[in-house]
Amino acid sequence: MLVPLALLLVGLWEQQRGAGDWAEVRAEHDRLVRIVADLEARTPRDGRPDFRLQFRYDGQLYGGPYAVVKAHEARDRMDTLATVMEWRRRLPPVAIAGGAVAAGLSLLVLIAGAALGWRGRRSRDALVRGFSLVRRILPAALAVQILATTAGFVAVVVFEAGILVRGGVSGEGMKLLAVAAVAVGGTVLAAAGALVGLRRALDAFEPDPLPILGRPISPAEAPGLWRLVEGLAARIGALKPEAVVVGLTDGFFVTAGPAELEPGGARLSGRILHVPLAQLALLRGDETAAIVAHELAHYAGGDTAYSQRFLPIYVGVGRSLDAVAARQSSALGPLGPALHLGLFVMERFHLAVRHWSRQREFAADAVGAGTVSAEAASRALLRSGAVAPRIAETLEAAAAAPHAAPADLVAAMLDRAAARGLDDPAIHLEAEQAHPTDTHPPTRERIAALGQTIDANLLTAAGVTPPPHALGQLAAYFADPAGLCRAATADFLDAVRARDAAFRAELEATAAGVGTGEQVLRANDRTRGLVLVMAGGLFAAVALGVAVFGIPGMLPREVGVILVAALALAVVMGGAGAFVLSRGEPVILVLRAEGLTVPGLDRPIAWDDIADLDMTATYTGIVTRILLPPAAPWPQRLPGHHAVKLDAKRRIVTLPLPLPHKLTPQGFADLIGTYRAAAQARRILADKAVRSEAEPA
Structure with a gap:
């Protein structure tokens, strides 16, 4: 709001100054017109000089025919200046209109963004509808904001630059005019680039498939797991997943969008439940049931479909802001209001999304606790944090040395957990569990929402070291748990090797990009030398023209000063250019x-x-x-x-x-x-x- 309002106020101030300057120049022009008419009327018709004719201007007194010549020059110059002042006084209304439009639009978008955010925190459908509208309207609003602010800024700069013409353009005035031209040109180009980027931001967006490192598992391969999933889905009234994927790297999560499995690149779509093999072995049965029920509850509440609906909105608004931010540094400020306006809308969006993200996680936790108990659901949250470091350590060691990795990483994870124990669950209370598409509230808040107190008994139960027979728990879920663990390990190591190979190929291409020879960089002096020589030649031509033809209406002494100055500039610039060219x-x-x-x-x-x-x-x-x-x-x-x-x-x-x-x-x-x-x-x-x-x- 501040920049548009500043343009509006400056425009109002310039409007008063512009009218006053125009009136003053016009009055001086009319005075010079009368003087010229009077001098012409008094000039003898027979061509004889009359030194009684006098004209005083800029502190100089001119007499005779020279008075008439100088009066004509002053009138013509003032005529040009009056035209400039006429055009100049038309610029403040542009600045006023640009500032008013930008300020009004900012206020409208601020109010609309706040209202949509308020409504969005009360209804997820209102959130999606409101910000779907924002995605379509915001680029156009930002475009109008940019156009109005840029027009106002250009009008202000050109108005102020126009005053330099009034006193005659000196060397310092030329520098100021050059600065103004650079400012205007850079701002206009940056605004045009931002508008082009906003046009592209309106293009349709299709989300990329979610990469999942894992393999699909059929009911025949995992009869126990499918029975658990289908039973929990029926119990809580949720849609059952259309595919179950098992892997080593991620935790439990569900998605309803397209997915791409690694390695191999197989595509899946529809409702997908990802189940981590290590957690199935490291968690107790009731903990696993609480977590799976929690994930299936997202299907019951339509959370995954909701996520797929707001993702394109999020990306569309983000694209619009990126288009403005990419050009802001080149625009000296006029793009700032549009960028901050978009950031405000995005902030309202974030707050509403975060509100529903927290609410749906708490609701899913309650569903999970309802299938077992609040104590088991709380224990599952704590134990997930306690086992995560042992899993990560095992995977990191295997990724660092895939040639030395064991054939069964799940067994290796259990061995590491048994040997080192689990982390103290208390140190992970403020952690937010990782998820590929959503955010989670801190574990402490989720347990408090379940009505549980985090005491020593709960922490001790969550941090118990897994027993030696923990790996045998997988037999309750899979027909061939050992073969599945080895296959999942092979998938992980294949993906690691594929990524290492791609990384190595990228490194080799980067290393080969500069070759073995040398690249010599030379100064771009030839262009500068040629410009100096041409400038010297131009001043030499001016000096020659003055020497041969003189300058009508000027005293010989003044002509001599101009001739000497032109010759000096010709020698200095031509000599400098010749020296630069001689150096190569x-x-x-x-x-x-x-x-x-x-x-x-x-x-x-x-x-x-x-x-x-x-x-x-x-x-x-x-x-x-x-x-x-x-x-x-x-x-x-x-x-x-x-x-x-x-x-x-x-x-x-x-x-x-x-x-x-x-x-x-x-x-x-x-x-x-x-x-x-x-x-x-x-x-x-x-x-x-x-x-x-x-x-x-």
């Missing part, structure tokens, strides 16, 4: 696979020795700052290269570089990033090679 295009950096060489330093800087690097674009080029760690060799500056700055205390090397030939600032930054990524890729590949040599065949 000097080398500013040499990039190699192992490091970069800087003219002016006595040694190269290895990519692996760079702890951090940042770049800042300036008017003259790019300032690059390199941070070297204490263990890295410290370079020394060669004589005659004072541009390179060394800060040995802070270990920073500063390189003020001109823009390299045929590279934009972003292109230069991307090139440096490519070389650093290639060096990092080679280092990772070398580490992997060392580890592989130490591995048994």
Whole structure:
């Protein structure tokens, strides 16, 4: 609201100033018209000079025919200035309208967003309907906001720049006009880019399939598990899942959208229940029943369908904000109101979604507790947190060394839990259980909602080390538990190897991206030299024209000053351009696979020795700052290269570089990033090679 209101107020202020400036210039124009008419009427018709004719302007007194000439010049200049002031006074209404539209739209969206958020916290259907409307309307509202704010901003800047014309454009005035032109141009381009991005944000969104590392299990392969699931679904009045997937990596969860199984890429759709094998062995029967009933309760309450409905809304609103945020840094502020407006709407959306996420988790917990007991459901929550570290440790060790992983990771998880014990459940009370699509309230709040007190007895029961026969519990669920555990282990290790292979291929491609040769970056001095030479030639032509033809209406002394100034500029600029061209295009950096060489330093800087690097674009080029760690060799500056700055205390090397030939600032930054990524890729590949040599065949 502040930026649009500021534009509105500035527009009102400029409207008063614009009217006053126009009236003042118009009055001066009319006065000069009368003076010119009077001087022309008094000028002798026979062409004889009459030095009684006088004209005073800008502190100078002109007499005779020169008075008439200068009066004509002043009138013509004031005529042009009056036209400029006429157009200038039309700009404040644009700023006022732009600020008013943007402020009104902001207020409307703020009220609508708050109202939709309030309604959304009272009805999930109202939440989906309201924010479905937001997804369609918000991009258009942001577009209007951007157009109005940009128009107001441009009008304000152009109005203020117009006052520079009144006093004559000096060197300082030219700089200010250039700054105004850059500000207006950058803002207009950024606004246009944001509008294009908003148009693309309206495109239809189809959610990607949910990746699940696991395999589907049929009723014949898991008769006990399917009986448990179907019995609980019938008991709580929920739809039973159309597919059950077992795996090692995730916990219990349900989904109703498309899914893609790893490894292999098999596609599933419809209602899917994921069951983790390790938890089936590590949890008690009533704990498992409470958790499965909790997940099936999401089907009974339509939670999964609801999640699939609001996901496209969430992504659509997010796309709109991304389109504005991507251009905000180039717009000097006018895109800020649109971005903050969208963020406010998204915040209302988050609060409503979080409200229903908490409510549906508490409701599902109550359903799960109703199938067994509140104590068993609370124990299941605590025990899930206590067993999770042992499972994660086993999987991490297998992923780090798949060649040495056991054939049955479920048995390995149980062995690790038996040997080390489980975590103290109390340290996981504030944790929010992981879930691939939804959020959960902290465990402490979920147990409190079940009416249970977290006492020593409950914590002790949840943290009991699994007995040696825990693996045998799987026989109650599966026809061939040992074979299924080995198959799930093979799936996990195959996925790990596939990801490692993809990662290695990416590393090799990155390392090979810079090749083994060197890339020499040269300063883009040729263009600058040619511009200076052409400017010098232009001033030389001006000097020649003044010397040959003179300047009508000016005194010889003034013509001489202009001639000397033009000749001086021609010599200075032409000489500077010739000097720049004579140097050619000097080398500013040499990039190699192992490091970069800087003219002016006595040694190269290895990519692996760079702890951090940042770049800042300036008017003259790019300032690059390199941070070297204490263990890295410290370079020394060669004589005659004072541009390179060394800060040995802070270990920073500063390189003020001109823009390299045929590279934009972003292109230069991307090139440096490519070389650093290639060096990092080679280092990772070398580490992997060392580890592989130490591995048994």
